[in-house]
Amino acid sequence: GRTIPIEAEKAQPERQQPSKLDECRRCDLWEHATQAVGGEGPKHAKIMIVGEQPGDQEDLAGQPFVGPAGKLLDRVFEQAGVERKGVYITNAVKHFKWEPRGKRRLHKTPAQKEIEACHYWLEKEIATRKPKVIVAMGGTALKSVLQTGSVTLKDKLGRPVRHGDSWVVTIYHPSYVLRVPDEASKHEAFSVMVEGLKLAQELLD
Ligand code: URA
Numbered sequence: 001g002r003t004i005p006i007e008a009e010k011a012q013p014e015r016q017q018p019s020k021l022d023e024c025r026r027c028d029l030w031e032h033a034t035q036a037v038g039g040e041g042p043k044h045a046k047i048m049i050v051g052e053q054p055g056d057q058e059d060l061a062g063q064p065f066v067g068p069a070g071k072l073l074d075r076v077f078e079q080a081g082v083e084r085k086g087v088y089i090t091n092a093v094k095h096f097k098w099e100p101r102g103k104r105r106l107h108k109t110p111a112q113k114e115i116e117a118c119h120y121w122l123e124k125e126i127a128t129r130k131p132k133v134i135v136a137m138g139g140t141a142l143k144s145v146l147q148t149g150s151v152t153l154k155d156k157l158g159r160p161v162r163h164g165d166s167w168v169v170t171i172y173h174p175s176y177v178l179r180v181p182d183e184a185s186k187h188e189a190f191s192v193m194v195e196g197l198k199l200a201q202e203l204l205d
Contacts, residue, residue, distance in 0.1 A: 015040055021094055027117035029095035029110070034059045037089030039125055046204050047087040048131035048166075049073075049121065050141040052173060056105050059096035064089050065174075072174040076190070080197035090125055092144035093118045105177075110140055112149040119144050126166070133200040134166045137193075138173030158192070160203060167203045171196035 030036065037054035041062060057067030065073050066185040077084045092115055098105040110118075122144055126134070136142040139153045145168055146161075156170035171193045180186040 021121060024094065024098055024118075024121070026120060027095075027114045029093065029097050030115055032098065033095035035062050036094045037064055037091065037096075038063055038094065038121075039088055040064055041088035042086065043088075043129060045086060045088035045129065046132045047082070047135060047200050048126070048129060048133070049087055049135045049137065050145055051088045051089070051091045051137050052140040052175075053091050053093035053107075053110055054096045055107060055175075056096065056098070059098075059105075063089055068178060069174040072178055072190075076174070076193045076197055079190075079194045080201065082197050082201055083175050088125075088129060088131065090122065092122060094121055094142045112143070115144050117139060118148065126164070133160075133201050133203050134163070134168045135196060136168055136170045138176060141173070142168075145179075158196070160199065167200075169196050169200045169203070 002112055011194070015038050021038050024030060024036060028093045033054075039048075039059050051069070052066060054064060055067045055069060058070075074084060093110045096105075097108045097110050097114070099108050100106070134145055137158075142151055142153060142156060143149055146163060153170060153172070156168070157172075158170070160167045160169045164166075172189050174193070177186060177189045177193065180189050
């Protein structure tokens with residue numbers, strides 16, 4: 001087997017069983033992805049943040065939210081006064097779905113059947129980590145967390161709901177904020193994310 005130097009192992013943040021996840025064939029997205037990207041963060045984090053799926057950079061790095069969306073998320077954490085290191089961050093779908101556009105790999109929104117196939121993994125993460133609060137970022141995350149294809153972001157934005165043993169707080173996805181064209185609306189959407197994260201923190205008390 002593979003031996004991991006003990007110091008390197010210690011330096012790694014806790015990851016979700018990457019090897020088994022990487023072998024997942026529950027849907028076809030693995031075929032065009034570099035690798036599966038598992039969640040990252042302390043095992044018993046009280047807050048779990050759920051994104052959509054790895055992007056181009058995450059697919060290459062094998063870590064969630066290391067690209068432009070991750071950079072924006074870092075600013076949200078900072079504004080909300082929440083430490084990124086203290087929360088568990090994962091995605092609803094673990095393989096990057098994309099289509100070629102010239103030399104670039106363009107993100108494609110996962111289909112409901114792919115969200116459902118990958119829910120298997122998210123459910124495991126929730127069951128073993130038992131977060132008090134799950135922050136769903138965007139529609140895909142919300143659909144996976146609540147296990148329904150019919151829920152929309154608008155339904156739940158800003159209103160926490162109970163789901164199983166957790167609270168679910170719904171906020172925008174950072175990539176949405178990045179795409180908002182005018183500055184005022186962008187600022188507003190960013191604030192909604194910050195307020196949502198603050199709310200998640202308050203629900204722990
Ligand atoms: N967008 C996501 O939803 N997740 C990532 O990990 C990166 C970008």
